Amino acid sequence: MSPSSNPPSDPESHDLFLKRWQLQLRKGLLVYLVLAVLSEGESYGYRLISSLGDYLGSDMAEGTIYPLLSRLQRQGLIESRWQIMDSGPARKYYSIKPGGREVLAAMKDRWEQIHQLLKRVSTP
Amino acid sequence: MTVAAPEFLEKEAVQSWRDYFARVDALCSALTARQKRDIQMEVKAHLLESLVHSSGASEIDRLRAAMVRLGSPDAFVPGWVADSLLSDSIPGEGIRSLWQLLKWNARRGISRLLASLALGFGYFVAFYLFVMASLKPIFPENVGLITTGDGLTFLGYVDSTEMVDHLGYWLVPLGFGLSFFLIWFLGRMVGRLSRED
Numbered sequence: 001m002s003p004s005s006n007p008p009s010d011p012e013s014h015d016l017f018l019k020r021w022q023l024q025l026r027k028g029l030l031v032y033l034v035l036a037v038l039s040e041g042e043s044y045g046y047r048l049i050s051s052l053g054d055y056l057g058s059d060m061a062e063g064t065i066y067p068l069l070s071r072l073q074r075q076g077l078i079e080s081r082w083q084i085m086d087s088g089p090a091r092k093y094y095s096i097k098p099g100g101r102e103v104l105a106a107m108k109d110r111w112e113q114i115h116q117l118l119k120r121v122s123t124p
Numbered sequence: 125m126t127v128a129a130p131e132f133l134e135k136e137a138v139q140s141w142r143d144y145f146a147r148v149d150a151l152c153s154a155l156t157a158r159q160k161r162d163i164q165m166e167v168k169a170h171l172l173e174s175l176v177h178s179s180g181a182s183e184i185d186r187l188r189a190a191m192v193r194l195g196s197p198d199a200f201v202p203g204w205v206a207d208s209l210l211s212d213s214i215p216g217e218g219i220r221s222l223w224q225l226l227k228w229n230a231r232r233g234i235s236r237l238l239a240s241l242a243l244g245f246g247y248f249v250a251f252y253l254f255v256m257a258s259l260k261p262i263f264p265e266n267v268g269l270i271t272t273g274d275g276l277t278f279l280g281y282v283d284s285t286e287m288v289d290h291l292g293y294w295l296v297p298l299g300f301g302l303s304f305f306l307i308w309f310l311g312r313m314v315g316r317l318s319r320e321d
Contacts, residue, residue, distance in 0.1 A: 046169070046173040061194060061195020062170070062195060063170075067200055067203035067207055074207055074210055074211040088173075089168055089172055092166050
């Protein structure tokens, strides 16, 4: 039997694997978080990103949020309006629609199921 | 359509702002004036607010920090543009917007294909130079930048006595140097293309 030719397993490749996995996870959860932030009140791009704190990290550009907001708006989950400011440029405020709240509630349920599953499979 | 730079005191900051929005503008070319203005206004509002919260000794430092956090326009504007085109395709001007989206995607696809072909050709040239530089010490009389008796000049292998070798052993350092430079440069280009995705 010939020896298997698996790629080398070293700490560096583990780090890279984890980094990519975390990035995918954070990207996947971004929709949920954006809807959750907007469920607490309307917000605009910069403030929304600030509400997420360090969640985006250094490997996800802040600009990533804008195509996502545009998509959520197209899907009818959120809506937007321009607000003229007394000083500074106009801001585009986003708010969650009733359909968005329903989707958010369903996502919370799914997340709870995943959480329970994780607890179950990670308990020896 | 350009977005006027805020009143920066440093020329470098004004230039940086203009370059950034010129790129945003170029990426929004498929959009209507209203859609384009929406994106530009939102990017402008974000950058200005981010600028206020940026730390740095000079305007240009703060502006660059804000731009780095927001990301290169190539990293987020294309997705935004595609979505704007789709958004407006639903209610009113459907066919026109869908046609714009198709054209925009086709243009991006073709430019990606051309870039990939150019990169592939670049790697082929780097490999060829590496092989020629490696073969020169083994076949010193036959390998080089050669002009044959027929007046044909090329880099390669020739089995003939009627020829002129223009580089001699210089082919070895030049071939290896150019080959490694090309691999480094193409690697950077591949990284850039991947980030744009």
